[in-house]
Amino acid sequence: MKFLRWSVLIVYTLLATLPLLWMAVTSIKGREDTISQHARFIPTADASTDAQRHTFVPTTASFAALAEVHSGARHNFWSYLTNSVVIGALSTVASVLLGTLCAYGFSRFPVPGAKDWLFFVLSTRFMPPLAVVMPVLMMYRQLGLTGTQTGLVLLYTVFNLSLSIWLMKGFIDEIPRAYEEAAQIDGYSRWDAFIKIIVPKARTGMAVTAVFCLISAWNEYGFAMTLNSSGAITVPAYFAGLQGNIDGMPWPQVAAGGLLFVAPIVAFTILVRRHLLRGMTFGTIKQ
Amino acid sequence: MGPRDRKLQFAFVGPALALLVLFNVFPLLFNIALSFTNAELVGSEREFVGGANYSRVFTDPRFADAIRRTASFVFLAVGIELCLGFSLALALRREFRGKAALLTTLLVPMMLSPAVIGLFWNLILNGNYGVLNQMLESVGLPTPQWLTSRDWKFTSIVLIDVWMWTPFMMLISLAGLSSIPGSLYEAAQIDRAGTWTIFRRITLPLCAPLLGLAVLLRATDALKQFDLIMATTGPNDTSTETLSTLLYQVVFRDGRLAIGSAYACLVLVLVIAVATAFTRYLEAMNRRPA
Numbered sequence: 001m002k003f004l005r006w007s008v009l010i011v012y013t014l015l016a017t018l019p020l021l022w023m024a025v026t027s028i029k030g031r032e033d034t035i036s037q038h039a040r041f042i043p044t045a046d047a048s049t050d051a052q053r054h055t056f057v058p059t060t061a062s063f064a065a066l067a068e069v070h071s072g073a074r075h076n077f078w079s080y081l082t083n084s085v086v087i088g089a090l091s092t093v094a095s096v097l098l099g100t101l102c103a104y105g106f107s108r109f110p111v112p113g114a115k116d117w118l119f120f121v122l123s124t125r126f127m128p129p130l131a132v133v134m135p136v137l138m139m140y141r142q143l144g145l146t147g148t149q150t151g152l153v154l155l156y157t158v159f160n161l162s163l164s165i166w167l168m169k170g171f172i173d174e175i176p177r178a179y180e181e182a183a184q185i186d187g188y189s190r191w192d193a194f195i196k197i198i199v200p201k202a203r204t205g206m207a208v209t210a211v212f213c214l215i216s217a218w219n220e221y222g223f224a225m226t227l228n229s230s231g232a233i234t235v236p237a238y239f240a241g242l243q244g245n246i247d248g249m250p251w252p253q254v255a256a257g258g259l260l261f262v263a264p265i266v267a268f269t270i271l272v273r274r275h276l277l278r279g280m281t282f283g284t285i286k287q
Numbered sequence: 288m289g290p291r292d293r294k295l296q297f298a299f300v301g302p303a304l305a306l307l308v309l310f311n312v313f314p315l316l317f318n319i320a321l322s323f324t325n326a327e328l329v330g331s332e333r334e335f336v337g338g339a340n341y342s343r344v345f346t347d348p349r350f351a352d353a354i355r356r357t358a359s360f361v362f363l364a365v366g367i368e369l370c371l372g373f374s375l376a377l378a379l380r381r382e383f384r385g386k387a388a389l390l391t392t393l394l395v396p397m398m399l400s401p402a403v404i405g406l407f408w409n410l411i412l413n414g415n416y417g418v419l420n421q422m423l424e425s426v427g428l429p430t431p432q433w434l435t436s437r438d439w440k441f442t443s444i445v446l447i448d449v450w451m452w453t454p455f456m457m458l459i460s461l462a463g464l465s466s467i468p469g470s471l472y473e474a475a476q477i478d479r480a481g482t483w484t485i486f487r488r489i490t491l492p493l494c495a496p497l498l499g500l501a502v503l504l505r506a507t508d509a510l511k512q513f514d515l516i517m518a519t520t521g522p523n524d525t526s527t528e529t530l531s532t533l534l535y536q537v538v539f540r541d542g543r544l545a546i547g548s549a550y551a552c553l554v555l556v557l558v559i560a561v562a563t564a565f566t567r568y569l570e571a572m573n574r575r576p577a
Contacts, residue, residue, distance in 0.1 A: 005378045009389075012375060016393055016450065022418055023407055035416045098303040105299030109292065117304060123562040124311045128511035130534040131551040131558070134321070134544060135314035158310040161303050190295055219400035221514040222531075226539060236402035240518040243406060251410055258403050269398045273391045277458055280397070281504060284569060285462060285497065 020262070026255035028058040034251035062252030066260075070250065073238065077257045084218060084234040084261070087149055091156035092214040096206055098157070099164025099213075100172075104194060106165070107172040108180075118166070122282065125162040129222030137227060147231025155223055160213040163282060167212065170283030171205025172198065211272045212279040215265055235261050315555065321548035328542035340549035350550065352525075353533040356441070360529060361509040364448040365502055371449065372456025373498065377490075379457070380464055390461075394454045401451065405518030408447050409434060434519055437526050444515055444527055451515075452505060459501040463494035496572055503565045510561065530554050 025041050026034050033040045033056040040056040047057050066077040106114055136155065137146065145151035179201070180193040188196065199206075224237040233241075239258070242249060269276070277285055322340055326333040344350050375393075379386065396404075411419050414432035423430050433443040467489065475485045513531035520527045522535050534554065538547035 008374065008378050012371075013389065013393065016396060016454070018418075019404065019407065019411060019450070020395070022411060026410065034410065035413075037416050037421075039418045039421045041418075098306070101298075102300045102303035105296050109296035109299065111296055111300055117300070119566045121304075121307060122566065123559070124307055126507045126511075126558050126562040126565070127311065128513070128531050128534075128554060128558065130511075130513060130531045130538075131318070131554045132311065132314040134538060134547060134551065135317035136310065138317070139313075155310070158306045161307055165303060190292060215398055219402070221400070221402040221517070225517070226535070236400045236514070239406045240402035240514065243409070243518055243521050249409070254406060254410075258407050261403055262399055265398050265400075266395055269395055270391055273387075273394070276394060277462055280455060280458065281500065284500065285459065 020266075023255045023258055023262075026251055027062055027259050028060065029056050029252050029255075030059055030061065031250060031252055033057075034255075062250075062256040065250070065253045066257055070242075070253070075233075077235075077238070077253070080233055080235045080238040081257075081261065083149060083232045084236075087152045087156060087232065087234060088214050088217045090149075090153045091160065091217050092210050094153070094157040095160035095164045095213045096168075096210045099161055099209065100168045100199070100202065100206060102161070102165045103168035103172050104198060106169055108177070118169075121162045121165050124159075125282070129220075130226070133223060133226045136223075140227060147228050149232040151227060152224060152232055152234070155227070156217040156220060159220070159223070160216055163216065163279075164209050164213055166282040166284075167209045167279065168202070168205060170278065170286060171202050171209075175201050208272050208275045208279060211268045215268060218265065318548045318551050318555070321545055322552050324545050326544040326548075328538060328544045333545070336545070340546050343546060344549045344553065349525075349528070349533065353528050353530050356527070357510060357512070357529040360441075360445060360448075360512060361506050364445050364452070364509050365505045367445070367449050368453045368456045368505060369498065369502060372453045372458075372501075373460045373494070375453070375457045376460030376464055379461065394458060396451045397454045399451070401514035402518045404451075405447065405515045408519060412443055440520050440524065440527050444512075444519055447515055447519065448509065448512070452508075455505065456498075456501055459497050460494060463497040464490070466497075467493045499568060500572065503561070503568055507558070507561050507565065510558065530557075 028043065029040065038052050038054060040054055042055045043058040044055040045057065048055055069076050105111060106118060111117065140146045140151050145154070175198060179197050180188075180190075183193040183197050184190065219236060220234075221236040221240060224234045225240065228237060235257070239254070239261075242254070272279065321333075323335055323337060324333040325336045325339075379390065411417050412433035414420060414430070414435055417433070419433070420430035431439045433439050471489050471493075472485065475489060480488070511531055512529055513535070516522070516524075516527050516529060516532050517535075522528075522532045522540065528536070530550075534547055534550050537543050537550060
């Protein structure tokens, strides 16, 4: 039993980590080394010419090449990464602020139809982007928002509101009302009590919510691709757009860019590891 | 609550709800209206055509195919993820050194972008120089053309989805397992219950509510599967065409906006059905005494 348990765990861990490890190895290879029929995964200093070798000479050329404009693209990787950073950061701030206000409202006031509203909020998350994107696209055309960062910031803010409201409601529900009631007896207005008592106490919750909003905006692809033919293209839309030409793919650059793109996500995952369950289930499972 | 508080509550919940309505209810109504016209993606002329789009969609074998494929994708991917995730959770149940670090490592795939990682899977699964086939060959297993052979494409996408989302099932299963009181197992041991009986009578039933929630959450996500397919086989591949990629193809490649709207309305009916099931389930779970 013990042997079975450990062998399952070891095999699964290998398979689970292989793609990211391979991405890391690929990012420091030359293109020839990435498409060899004998996997080259041992970095060495000496160049060998044996066709069956498993060694390769590491290089950082792929990272330097990210500044070049890949054929078929209009900009280099860094400009797409900048779009991802700007859109992700701004939409996250907006979602967390609006979501915290809304969650506080639902947590503390007897809002008419609160239960139905909350379920409406959650159901917006279930919509496939492709099913709502056409009217949004036509609205954006009228407003001149297609292919702009503003357009995507607005859309991601709304898209993440469901997550933000549900997560923040869970966190705010856990803060005892007695704190604000005491503050209000001391002469604080409701708003002051919210800003000076609740917000500082909900800081951890807001940070956790921000991380989950950021990750989902960072990874979003459906809207990013369909609302943009040229302007504010994010990294997922850029990378997935390379799909048609697998054999001509500059794999070391793709791996280098991919690695830079996923590194912050890995870091954030480690940061919020205690809250992963909550974040991934919209706060419906707390632990 | 005074009138000031009543006004204040709308200031709190109003802005977020207004945005959600604007970006969800409006598109929904607009979609319904568009689906009864002959609008195209380019150009602004459109006429009312009645239910013509719907009768076209319902008689289109491609739509039926996409529905069937999406359903089998949801069924297969979520099913495998559930079984594998739960088994892993059982294997990870006991404490050992480095468990927290191992858990975090295993959870990483579900946080990654399917579009970016999906593109990289093309290299790993490549039939000529992919590292997976080299590994399989070295232990004497068959080496299929994962993403280029018609028979394997769909399976490959299911497997990549399994790689991404098994951690999610594992995470929820672990939460379910840790909520089972140890006294139950002690009592079972006093009664000399066998391992299988304990699993079937204690472990499984007590984990079931959380697993149900996990399955529903995953199913709504798998139903929308788009990113991974776009990054691996692309939109124009009939052997991996799901509802989302079909919609993309109809609207953005063929420019048939109105027909796309009819598709979208039907997809939304499906999504609303699943979302309702989810919320009902959640309500029932919250009512249950913990």
